[in-house]
Amino acid sequence: MGPSAAVWDYRAGNEITKDWNGIDQVVLRNPQGASARVSLHGGQVTSWRNEHGEELLFTSSKAIFKPPKAMRGGIPICFPQFGNCGSLEQHGFARNKIWAIDDSSPPLLPNDSDGKSFIDLLLKPSEEDLRCWPNSFEFRLRVSLATDGDLTLTSRIRNVNGKPFSFSFAYHTYLSVSDICEVRIEGLETVDYLDNLCRRERFTEQGDAITFETELDRVYVSSPNVIAVLDHEKKRTYVIRKEGLPDAVVWNPWEKKSKAMVDIGDEEYKQMICVDGAAIEKPVSLKPGEEWTGRLQLSVVPSSFCSEHLNL
Structure with missing residues (x-):
């Protein structure tokens, strides 16, 4: 989109543009040159770039960018279910709905706002949503990009x-990696997991790190709140910190499943790894008026910094 198509969010100084479907997307930037792009379709973060302009999230070259299909890549939000069960569509409906910009959320606290860019989004159920999942909710999402x-x-x-x-x-x-065979995940050692490739049978992680030689689809339950994804070739490490999210999903479709999926290239599994902060094994229960908060923080550090400094 050219500059003439952009407007500005008066609350946070964010650029708001439209994608090729005419759906608003918000571009967050920090003073150092890092950026993030958030689509109102699904409240989905579709891009996260460092100060050098390098893309840190994976998006498939065959991703379908047309509602109501969720885009293959970035950070889709799975709610009110993860997986495929019952009458709801796979991974729930939140990732396929158009969210609204939420002007009612409070601004950042003064000591938290220096150089930080953020956007607040809001999702409420439509009549169609209530027919398939008859529960009234307000879902507020804040996406923020810090100075670092x-x-x-x-x-x-x-x-x-x-x-x-x-x-x-x-x-x-969906994290972007140089080669899945060169990736290792630390922080989930000795943690129990449900193996979705073995009818959700429960096992205990035996390795000192997770490495990849074949398809992997696991839910690590009651997992630590800090997980590191080391990319040896790029000599960088993604650090995932989570709050209110007891579980972690680790997924890579590998070659056979990739070839069966229409919205991912046959070889693209090599450049991606999904590591999700999640609440799956024990669903979150809310009484009337109650509120739940789940937070995910992603950062990137040089691999030499890991992992003794991360309190894994």
């Missing part, structure tokens, strides 16, 4: 129903 380039997503889900409800949740984070 860290990306933080904070979700607040409030029950405005007359009765309790439960949900599962995940930030389905």
Whole structure:
């Protein structure tokens, strides 16, 4: 989009443009040159770049960018379910809805606002949503980009129903890597996981790190709040910090499944890894008026910094 198509969010100084479907997207920038792009389709972060302009999130070259299909890449939000069960579409409906910019959320606190760019979004259920999932909610999402380039997503889900409800949740984070065979994940050693390739049978992680030689699809339950994804070739490490999200999903489709998926290239599994902050094994339950908060913070450090300094 050219400059004439851009407007500015008066609250945070963010650029608001439209994608090729005419859907608003918000561009966050920090003074150092890092950026993040958030689409109102799904409240989905579609891009996160460091101060050198390098893309840190994976997006498939065959991704479908047309509602109601969720885009393959970035950080789709899975709510009110993760996976595929019951009458709801896979991973729930939040990632396929048009969100609104939320002008009612409070601004950043003064000591938290220096150089930080953020956007607040709001999702409420439509009549169609209530027919397939009859629970009234308010879902507020804040996406912020810090001075140091860290990306933080904070979700607040409030029950405005007359009765309790439960949900599962995940930030389905596609990280860009140089070669999946050169990636290792630290911080999940000795943690129990549910293996989705073995009918969700429960196992305990035995390795000193997770490495990749074949398809992997696991939910690590009651996992630590700090996880490191080391990319040896690029000599950088993604550090994932999570709050209110007891579980972590690790997924790579590998070659066979990639060839069966229409919205990912046959070889693109080599350049991606999904590591999600999630609440899956024990669904979140909210009584009327209660609110849940789940926060995910992503940062990048040189691999030499890991992992003894990360309190894994």
